[in-house]
Amino acid sequence: xxxxxIEEGLESASSPLLPGEKSTSSSATRNQHSITPVLVCSTxxxxxxxxxxxxxxxxxxxxxxxIMEDLGLSVSAVSANYVYLFSSLFFLxxxxxxxxLLLFSCLMGFFSSLYKLQYSFFGSIVTIGGMVGAxxxxxxxxxxxxxxxxxxxxxxxxxxWLAIAFAKRAWCLDIxxxxxxxxxxxxxxxxxxxxxxxxxxxxRGRFTSANQLLVCCGFAVTYFVGSIVSWRALSFIATIPSxxxxxxxxxxPESPRWLAKVGRQKEFEASLQRLRGAESDISEEAVDIxxxxxxxxxxxxxxxxxxxxxxxxxxxxIVGEGLILLQTFGGNSAVSYYLGTIFxxxxxxxxxxxxxxALLQIPTSIATVLLMxxxxxxxxxxxxxxxxxxxxxxxxxxxxxxESHNLKELTPILTLxxxxxxxxxxxxxxxxxxxxxxxxxxxxxxxxxxxxxVVLTSWASSWVVTYTFNFxxxxxxxxxxFIFTGMCALTILFVWKLVPETKGRTLExxxxxxxxxxxxxxxx
Numbered sequence: 228x229x230x231x232x233i234e235e236g237l238e239s240a241s242s243p244l245l246p247g248e249k250s251t252s253s254s255a256t257r258n259q260h261s262i263t264p265v266l267v268c269s270t271x272x273x274x275x276x277x278x279x280x281x282x283x284x285x286x287x288x289x290x291x292x293x294i295m296e297d298l299g300l301s302v303s304a305v306s307a308n309y310v311y312l313f314s315s316l317f318f319l320x321x322x323x324x325x326x327x328l329l330l331f332s333c334l335m336g337f338f339s340s341l342y343k344l345q346y347s348f349f350g351s352i353v354t355i356g357g358m359v360g361a362x363x364x365x366x367x368x369x370x371x372x373x374x375x376x377x378x379x380x381x382x383x384x385x386x387x388w389l390a391i392a393f394a395k396r397a398w399c400l401d402i403x404x405x406x407x408x409x410x411x412x413x414x415x416x417x418x419x420x421x422x423x424x425x426x427x428x429x430x431r432g433r434f435t436s437a438n439q440l441l442v443c444c445g446f447a448v449t450y451f452v453g454s455i456v457s458w459r460a461l462s463f464i465a466t467i468p469s470x471x472x473x474x475x476x477x478x479x480p481e482s483p484r485w486l487a488k489v490g491r492q493k494e495f496e497a498s499l500q501r502l503r504g505a506e507s508d509i510s511e512e513a514v515d516i517x518x519x520x521x522x523x524x525x526x527x528x529x530x531x532x533x534x535x536x537x538x539x540x541x542x543x544x545i546v547g548e549g550l551i552l553l554q555t556f557g558g559n560s561a562v563s564y565y566l567g568t569i570f571x572x573x574x575x576x577x578x579x580x581x582x583x584x585a586l587l588q589i590p591t592s593i594a595t596v597l598l599m600x601x602x603x604x605x606x607x608x609x610x611x612x613x614x615x616x617x618x619x620x621x622x623x624x625x626x627x628x629x630e631s632h633n634l635k636e637l638t639p640i641l642t643l644x645x646x647x648x649x650x651x652x653x654x655x656x657x658x659x660x661x662x663x664x665x666x667x668x669x670x671x672x673x674x675x676x677x678x679x680x681v682v683l684t685s686w687a688s689s690w691v692v693t694y695t696f697n698f699x700x701x702x703x704x705x706x707x708x709f710i711f712t713g714m715c716a717l718t719i720l721f722v723w724k725l726v727p728e729t730k731g732r733t734l735e736x737x738x739x740x741x742x743x744x745x746x747x748x749x750x751x
Contacts, residue, residue: 281445289453356408365675439659611656
C-alpha cells in the first residue's frame with residue numbers, strides 16, 4: 228500500500244502513452260482551435276524573453292577580447308587563487324602566534340587575487356544570477372501574473388545591460404551581468420509556462436518549442452553582431468528585445484489559466500476569447516479549465532517547495548527534474564560555454580567552427596517546431612538523445628586518437644563532425660523539449676514551487692558543469708566526452724521508461740491523469 232506507492236507510480240509511467248489515450252482519440256477535435264492573430268502576437272511577444280536569453284549566452288564570447296583590453300582584465304586560473312588561499316590558511320593554522328592582522332591580510336590577498344580572474348568571474352556570475360532568478364520565478368509568476376513577471380524581468384535585464392555598457396570597473400560589469408542572470412533565470416520559467424497556458428492542445432507543442440528557436444536566434448545574432456561592433460555597442464543592442472517586450476506586453480492578454488486560478492472570472496473569459504478568436508466557441512474549454520482548478524483547490528492547498536516531495540507528486544517531480552539534470556549533464560552547457568576551447572584543443576578553426584555551429588542551430592530549431600506536434604515529445608527526445616550519444620562518443624574517440632598519438636591527424640575532422648552533429652541532435656529534442664514538458668505536467672497548485680525547483684536545478688547543474696569542465700578537460704578530454712556519452716545513454720533509458728507522451732492532450736487532461744496515477748493514489 229503506502230510502501231508500494233512509488234513502485235506502482237514508476238511502473239505505470241513506463242508506458243509510452245498517458246492513461247486514457249483511447250478515450251481521447253474518440254474526441255480528437257475537442258478543444259482544438261485554429262491559429263489567431265492574437266495568439267501569434269502574444270507568443271511572439273513572450274518569445275522576446277527567449278531571444279534575450281540567447282543574447283546573454285552569446286554575449287561573453289565576442290565581447291571577451293574587447294572587455295579585457297579596455298578595462299585591463301585578466302583570466303587567471305581559478306586553481307592558482309585557491310592554492311594561494313589554502314596555503315595561507317595552512318601557514319596560519321600551523322603558527323598560532325601569528326596575529327589576526329596577518330590572517331586578514333592573507334584573506335584580502337586571496338580575494339584580491341580572485342578579483343584578478345575578473346573576466347572568468349564576469350562570464351560565470353550569470354549562472355549565480357540565474358539561480359537567484361529561479362528561486363524567485365515561480366512565486367513571482369503566481370503573485371503578479373505571467374505578463375507582469377515578464378515585464379519586471381525585462382526592466383531588470385535592461386538595467387543589467389546598461390550597467391555593462393557604461394562600466395568603468397570590473398565590479399560594475401559583474402553587477403550588470405548578475406542582473407541579466409536574475410532576469411533570464413526568471414524568464415527561463417515564465418516564457419514556456421505562459422505560451423503553454425495560452426495555446427490550444429493541437430498547437431501547444433509547436434508554439435512552446437519556438438522558445439528554443441528564439442534562444443538559438445539570439446545566440447547567433449549576438450555572436451555575429453559582436454564580431455562587428457564593440458562590446459559596449461553590443462550591450463546597447465542587447466536591450467532592443469527588452470524594450471520591445473516591455474512595450475508590447477501592454478497589448479497582449481494575460482494567461483487565462485492564471486486569471487482563473489486567482490478568481491478573476493470575467494477577465495479569464497475575455498482573455499480566452501481574445502486568444503481563440505471572436506467567433507470561436509470557448510465554453511467547453513472554459514468549463515474544463517474551471518473544473519480542473521476547482522478540483523485542485525478542493526484537494527490541495529498552494530504547495531510549498533518542501534511539500535513537493537509528497538508521494539502524490541513523486542512522478543511529475545522525477546520526470547521534470549530528471550530531464551533537466553540529464554539535459555545539463557549530457558554536455559550541453561559545456562559545449563555551449565566552451566565551444567572555442569574544445570575546438571582549439573582539437574586544432575579546429577576557432578573562427579569558422581563556432582560560426583558553423585551557430586548557423587546549424589537555427590534550421591534545426593525550426594525543424595523541431597514543425598515536427599513537435601506531428602511526431603510527439605518522446606520520439607524527438609529519443610532521436611535527440613541517441614544522436615547526441617553517438618556524436619559525443621565520436622568526439623571522445625577523436626581525443627583518444629590525439630592522446631595516444633595514433634591517427635591524431637583525424638582528431639580535427641572527427642571533433643568538428645561530432646560537435647556539429649551533437650549540436651543538431653541536441654537541438655532537435657533535449658535542448659527545448661524538457662522545458663515544454665515542464666510547462667505541461669505540473670498542476671496549477673504546484674506549478675510555482677515545482678517550476679522554481681526545476682529552473683534552480685537547471686542553473687545550479689549548469690554552474691557545476693561550467694565550473695568543472697576545464698579541470699575535466701585537463702584531466703582527460705577523451706574521458707570527459709565519454710562521461711557525457713554515458714549521460715546521453717542514460718537519457719535514452721530515462722525517456723523510454725519514464726517520460727509520458729503529452730501530444731494532443733489539454734493541460735488539464737495531462738495533469739489530472741498524472742496526479743491520479745502517481746504514488747499515493749490509493750492512500751486512504
